[in-house]
Amino acid sequence: MRIISARWVVPVERPPIADGAVALDDDGTVRMVGTRAALRAEFPRAAEERAHGVLVPGLVNAHCHLELSALADAVPGGEGLVPWTRSLLKSAADLPRDRRRLAAEQAAAAAVRLGTAAIGDVGNTLDAAPGIGAAKLSGVLFHELVGSREAATGDALADAGRERARADAEAEWPAGLGYVRAPHAPYSAGADLLRRIFAAAAGEGRATSIHIAEDPDEIALLRDGSGRWAAVLEALGVPPGSRVPGKSPVAYLAELGAFDGAPPLLVHMVHADGDDRRLARAAGATVVLCPRSNLHIGGQLADVPALLDDGLPIALGTDSLASTPDLSLWGEMATLAAHFPSVSSARWIEAATTGGAAALGLPAHGALAPGKRPGVLDVLVDDLSAPLESLVRDAAPSLRWVARA
Numbered sequence: 409m410r411i412i413s414a415r416w417v418v419p420v421e422r423p424p425i426a427d428g429a430v431a432l433d434d435d436g437t438v439r440m441v442g443t444r445a446a447l448r449a450e451f452p453r454a455a456e457e458r459a460h461g462v463l464v465p466g467l468v469n470a471h472c473h474l475e476l477s478a479l480a481d482a483v484p485g486g487e488g489l490v491p492w493t494r495s496l497l498k499s500a501a502d503l504p505r506d507r508r509r510l511a512a513e514q515a516a517a518a519a520v521r522l523g524t525a526a527i528g529d530v531g532n533t534l535d536a537a538p539g540i541g542a543a544k545l546s547g548v549l550f551h552e553l554v555g556s557r558e559a560a561t562g563d564a565l566a567d568a569g570r571e572r573a574r575a576d577a578e579a580e581w582p583a584g585l586g587y588v589r590a591p592h593a594p595y596s597a598g599a600d601l602l603r604r605i606f607a608a609a610a611g612e613g614r615a616t617s618i619h620i621a622e623d624p625d626e627i628a629l630l631r632d633g634s635g636r637w638a639a640v641l642e643a644l645g646v647p648p649g650s651r652v653p654g655k656s657p658v659a660y661l662a663e664l665g666a667f668d669g670a671p672p673l674l675v676h677m678v679h680a681d682g683d684d685r686r687l688a689r690a691a692g693a694t695v696v697l698c699p700r701s702n703l704h705i706g707g708q709l710a711d712v713p714a715l716l717d718d719g720l721p722i723a724l725g726t727d728s729l730a731s732t733p734d735l736s737l738w739g740e741m742a743t744l745a746a747h748f749p750s751v752s753s754a755r756w757i758e759a760a761t762t763g764g765a766a767a768l769g770l771p772a773h774g775a776l777a778p779g780k781r782p783g784v785l786d787v788l789v790d791d792l793s794a795p796l797e798s799l800v801r802d803a804a805p806s807l808r809w810v811a812r813a
């Protein structure tokens with residue numbers, strides 16, 4: 409057992425503690441959080457270490473694609489999701505598996521150096537799993553299914569299940585990493601497959617994840633078959649009419665049974681309208697914001713004040729290195745704080761910690777609270793009179809792990 413004291417401790421589930429301290433068991437489990445004086449009184453013989461900055465729990469990245477890490481800087485943005493996706497698929501086509509796996513492993517290690525303790529990673533393949541294990545990240549791997557897998561194999565869910573079993577057989581699955589099959593997006597799979605994925609997740613009692621209301625072309629396709637996705641689907645031999653429910657994205661999810669079990673993580677929600685937000689709120693869903701990716705691809709952010717006003721829980725993700733410069737949640741927080749100055753800094757910290765932990769079902773993560781094992785960061789800030797504001801303002805703070813998760 410040891411005590412780490414600091415000018416400020418940010419437990420997240422309660423307000424920052426001035427002249428605070430954290431008592432940790434040898435395995436990193438939090439024993440007690442409070443003022444330094446209270447902890448010294450409780451554990452008079454414990455060794456004490458002094459932090460240089462602010463103590464914060466390890467961060468939770470609720471949406472990433474480590475398997476795309478080899479495409480860093482390779483996919484230009486700014487014209488919307490359809491051209492970005494075309495460019496991504498072209499760049500990814502000739503990527504050797506070894507290179508994809510090595511880049512994923514390096515990116516996972518870099519994410520840890522940037523203060524990430526847990527991750528919700530999305531993969532078409534399971535190639536990121538060994539890298540997640542090597543980096544000792546906790547989390548969930550969402551196995552992303554699209555209509556072409558269904559067309560090629562007859563049953564995308566069963567095929568994914570076989571791939572997962574192979575990873576076990578080849579000892580490539582890290583102990584403790586969660587696994588859920590996930591739909592990519594409402595335009596990339598038919599209604600029947602989407603329904604079956606949601607039913608499978610509900611049957612397993614797990615929340616899955618979906619990209620939703622990300623881009624205006626998605627809204628247009630779902631509403632009336634217009635927009636740029638129609639031509640892409642036609643080229644793939646998919647009748648665009650089969651992807652036109654005549655509804656807004658979240659209303660379509662409700663029709664597909666997405667909210668019959670644990671609600672899926674709703675990733676992006678940049679173009680969600682008021683009805684979408686209310687449906688998501690009623691379902692108890694968490695919205696995962698990936699602001700730098702949204703700015704890179706489409707140049708627009710979600711209406712975050714409206715999401716918060718409507719009472720939606722939020723979490724943060726980085727998306728992949730194909731649409732963001734690094735896997736730093738500090739960069740995401742700084743972007744949000746700069747664009748939405750009316751939102752309190754505490755909301756961004758919550759989103760990057762407890763928000764992601766709750767959405768991914770990781771009860772040990774997200775907060776400095778007794779019994780949790782979230783990892784503890786010592787983060788330097790430039791203004792000790794305003795610790796939370798300083799934490800979210802700096803996109804690349806100097807930090808070190810006091811204890812790993």
Ligand SMILES: [Zn+2]
Nearest residue numbers: 473619727728
């Ligand atoms: Zn994504």
